[in-house]
């Protein structure tokens with residue numbers, strides 16, 4: 001499914017938080033969303049996922065205006081992995097992931113083999129099968145993050161929104177989760193702080209500054225020394241690491 005945003009504007013009181021943002025993400029593409037703290041990444045993600053109504057502008061999912069799609073139908077198509085998402089206590093890992101199946105089930109239908117398979121394969125993909133009976137509140141921060149990703153996968157979405165999904169994860173799981181997101185046959189939009197991981201795993205990168213989309217393109221086009229200096233206020237050297245042309249950033253500290 002494609003996602004097309006046109007002239008999105010959102011703010012609170014007099015403060016503009018997302019300012020006239022237009023972008024499009026093709027079916028199967030992984031778009032990275034980067035920008036300094038407070039630049040509007042989470043706010044834009046929520047607008048794109050239909051969790052928040054823009055003050056003006058619109059979002060279309062495969063050509064359909066998202067504001068016209070009923071909530072439940074939308075939940076069958078889109079999954080959102082929030083930053084630091086909380087979950088009720090006294091539930092097991094498997095219970096949390098099972099919640100991902102809710103939009104696919106009616107009041108009358110029982111738990112099906114399809115539901116069971118979706119949950120099992122989601123747990124497997126985030127490397128949490130062995131922990132399925134563990135109480136959620138006893139998990140570490142990184143394990144909780146992986147379980148929330150599994151819950152989104154169990155939803156079998158066509159588009160996935162992830163807000164800093166690598167937060168709390170060790171480097172192995174950062175790479176595994178982003179590799180999985182890239183290789184899944186679905187459209188994904190992912191807010192990231194690690195610019196080298198964004199360069200490695202995203203097809204294109206969109207850059208926000210003060211709610212304005214200041215650049216959008218392939219990693220090598222976007223992650224230039226001048227952009228890193230002007231938007232992120234860091235001095236860095238940018239090299240191409242291999243023939244794929246994906247840039248590697250070396251930050252200068254001196």
Ligand SMILES: Nc1ncnc2c1ncn2[C@@H]1O[C@H](COP(=O)(O)OP(=O)(O)OP(=O)(O)O)[C@@H](O)[C@H]1O
Nearest residue numbers: 012015017035036037038039040041042043044191
């Ligand atoms: N409901 C709200 N009321 C007031 N201000 C808000 C609200 N939501 C977001 N903001 C402000 O809007 C700005 C953008 O916030 P947002 O969370 O979208 O940024 P972000 O790029 O995801 O930040 P970070 O990288 O720090 O997670 C911030 O200054 C934030 O304080």
